[in-house]
Amino acid sequence: MEDNQGILWEVFLQPKAGRPFKHVGSLHAYDKTMAMESARDLYTRRGEGNGIWIVKAEDIVASQPEDEASFFEPANDKVYRHPTFYTMPEGAKNI
Amino acid sequence: MNTDLYKYTLRLADTALILSHRLCEYTSKGPFLEEDLASMNTGLDYIGQAEALLKYAAKQNGTVDADQLAFAREEDEYANFHLVEFPNQDFGYLITRQFFMDVFSFYNFQLLKESKDETLAALAAKSLKEVTYHLKRSSEWMIRLGDGTAESHDRIQGCVNHLWMYVDEMFDEDEVNTNLLKENIATDLSEVKKKWMKKVSEVFEIATLTKPEQPKYSLVYGKDGGHTEYMGFLLTEMQFLKNRFPQDTW
Amino acid sequence: MAKELEEEDPIKLAAFQAKIDAEIKIEPKDWMPEKYRIGLIRQMSQHAHSEVIGMQPEGNWVSRAPSLRAKKILMAKIQDEGGHGLYLYCATETLGTSRDEILENLHAGKAKYASVFNYPAPTWADMGAIGWLVDGAAIVNQVSLQKTSYGPYSRAMVRICKEESFHQRQGYEIMANMAKGSAAQHKMAQDALDRWWWPSLMMFGPHDSESAHTSQSMKWKIKRETNDSLRQQFIDKTVPQAELIGLKIPDDNLKLDSETGHYSHTDIDWDEFWNVIKGYGPCNKKRLDHHKKAHAEGQWVREAAIAYAKKQELKLKTA
Numbered sequence: 139m140e141d142n143q144g145i146l147w148e149v150f151l152q153p154k155a156g157r158p159f160k161h162v163g164s165l166h167a168y169d170k171t172m173a174m175e176s177a178r179d180l181y182t183r184r185g186e187g188n189g190i191w192i193v194k195a196e197d198i199v200a201s202q203p204e205d206e207a208s209f210f211e212p213a214n215d216k217v218y219r220h221p222t223f224y225t226m227p228e229g230a231k232n233i
Numbered sequence: 234m235n236t237d238l239y240k241y242t243l244r245l246a247d248t249a250l251i252l253s254h255r256l257c258e259y260t261s262k263g264p265f266l267e268e269d270l271a272s273m274n275t276g277l278d279y280i281g282q283a284e285a286l287l288k289y290a291a292k293q294n295g296t297v298d299a300d301q302l303a304f305a306r307e308e309d310e311y312a313n314f315h316l317v318e319f320p321n322q323d324f325g326y327l328i329t330r331q332f333f334m335d336v337f338s339f340y341n342f343q344l345l346k347e348s349k350d351e352t353l354a355a356l357a358a359k360s361l362k363e364v365t366y367h368l369k370r371s372s373e374w375m376i377r378l379g380d381g382t383a384e385s386h387d388r389i390q391g392c393v394n395h396l397w398m399y400v401d402e403m404f405d406e407d408e409v410n411t412n413l414l415k416e417n418i419a420t421d422l423s424e425v426k427k428k429w430m431k432k433v434s435e436v437f438e439i440a441t442l443t444k445p446e447q448p449k450y451s452l453v454y455g456k457d458g459g460h461t462e463y464m465g466f467l468l469t470e471m472q473f474l475k476n477r478f479p480q481d482t483w
Numbered sequence: 484m485a486k487e488l489e490e491e492d493p494i495k496l497a498a499f500q501a502k503i504d505a506e507i508k509i510e511p512k513d514w515m516p517e518k519y520r521i522g523l524i525r526q527m528s529q530h531a532h533s534e535v536i537g538m539q540p541e542g543n544w545v546s547r548a549p550s551l552r553a554k555k556i557l558m559a560k561i562q563d564e565g566g567h568g569l570y571l572y573c574a575t576e577t578l579g580t581s582r583d584e585i586l587e588n589l590h591a592g593k594a595k596y597a598s599v600f601n602y603p604a605p606t607w608a609d610m611g612a613i614g615w616l617v618d619g620a621a622i623v624n625q626v627s628l629q630k631t632s633y634g635p636y637s638r639a640m641v642r643i644c645k646e647e648s649f650h651q652r653q654g655y656e657i658m659a660n661m662a663k664g665s666a667a668q669h670k671m672a673q674d675a676l677d678r679w680w681w682p683s684l685m686m687f688g689p690h691d692s693e694s695a696h697t698s699q700s701m702k703w704k705i706k707r708e709t710n711d712s713l714r715q716q717f718i719d720k721t722v723p724q725a726e727l728i729g730l731k732i733p734d735d736n737l738k739l740d741s742e743t744g745h746y747s748h749t750d751i752d753w754d755e756f757w758n759v760i761k762g763y764g765p766c767n768k769k770r771l772d773h774h775k776k777a778h779a780e781g782q783w784v785r786e787a788a789i790a791y792a793k794k795q796e797l798k799l800k801t802a
Contacts, residue, residue: 264781
């Protein structure tokens, strides 16, 4: 017979309505119902959550560290995407 | 003091107390770590229910506190169901016991939250939220084990067959119940029984389990102070410090 | 065997060290030297096992807790310990091992856990001493580990530290109540302190000069402070707490050095330390057997869960 500790799931928690979901940790479970309930039992013991997402760890597509330079550095010199790039005439409000 | 109400409160309180005790004994013995934590959550919900109910009983009594009720009574003064005294023989027994209790608590609290007794109604409304979750979990486990492997099916069917003897106690109507039902305080157990049987049948069908016959086994029920052979050992352990050092606080 | 440092690519190794020196966390997919990975698996799984085995001495008393309040607290505390073990198991898995492998190593005696849990807990006062001293020592260590260089480990530590803060308080509260209780209670409390003081000091590990992994672990910031320095912090914090509740630390040479602000103390009985690590402590066999037994007894449940999940998947596919 097979024996193992189930598959790995990643848990995301929304602390309050309206807030973004944030990764809080992982757990093992054999099916998604169990994974959801274990996430509740494990990661919301102190009332930390209002919503839970779970996803199989193997289904997550992650960027590779070796792509770091080509992925993220090109954004560094595009300062015109930030509001502080622009000068406003003295006294202008709420633009 | 309304002695019927007092007895009724203690039955609810002690059943929660003894079940939480069994669940606390299970710590570090679960089939995998996640499940260990989950059953402790259930245990914590039940000890919370027990504490609130024992406080209410103590208030009615007027001469004791919740801890004295929990730890310093004679065996025949405990009024819990036999079912919850049953030891954690293995995970199958633990889940079957939990499932039977959860179905009962779910329907019982649904009715009890309409009780004329405001304290009981409020406690039932709060506990119902916890029990709704417990019932979901224990039903799913009954199904996983029933419809899992051939071995798990046989084992869980064995647990069902064995623990079925404790089921009829939950629905036994006696004077305490009928008196309080007239006052709109207690729940109608025949109503709870109908719903219990229906829910259990539904889960059993998905879980490919069968319902055993239901003869009456017990001469004296736990709710009337008669207990199984398991209870003495349980109390010896639970009351150990209170017995050994009756005057001390911790 | 892990690749020796000399066999690693020197350019990658230098970049790795530069990142660590700059306090940039290492994440699972980042390049890391084999020795870093293996060392972390060893330390993190040992840490996780300690949490999980640590449930047992307290589990020994939870069914005999003297009040509803005490019972509830202890249940929640043991549950937290299981949770902490679980966070750490999952964090360890990010290094390319599996929960199954981690548990196999525990059962085979290849992986260690904190030796302190191989000591017995014969009275209720031990629940106080474990919370106050053992958790107290663990917290000193864990606070320091929040800054460890491996991201998943550091994040788990942050979460654990947040949750642990009540553990030591509840232990100290038990000790304080018993110390001012009846003569019998006071004696139990003092005995428990006598029992747990030295094992708690041993939790920080051998002297820095004797510690096989310390210097490399410090360089890679797996560990942020040395064994001896953490041990000293613990002693300095704990001695006044004992005095406050009228208990005596079992060390006649304990003396506050007014210049350094640190307590000097008798050296640990290192023979006992190594003896327990080698497996000859009072409860080594009991604790490991307990874990193996629960694991073996749960096998049919895990198999059923696997079989059921497969059936469900099949139903989805054919539906």
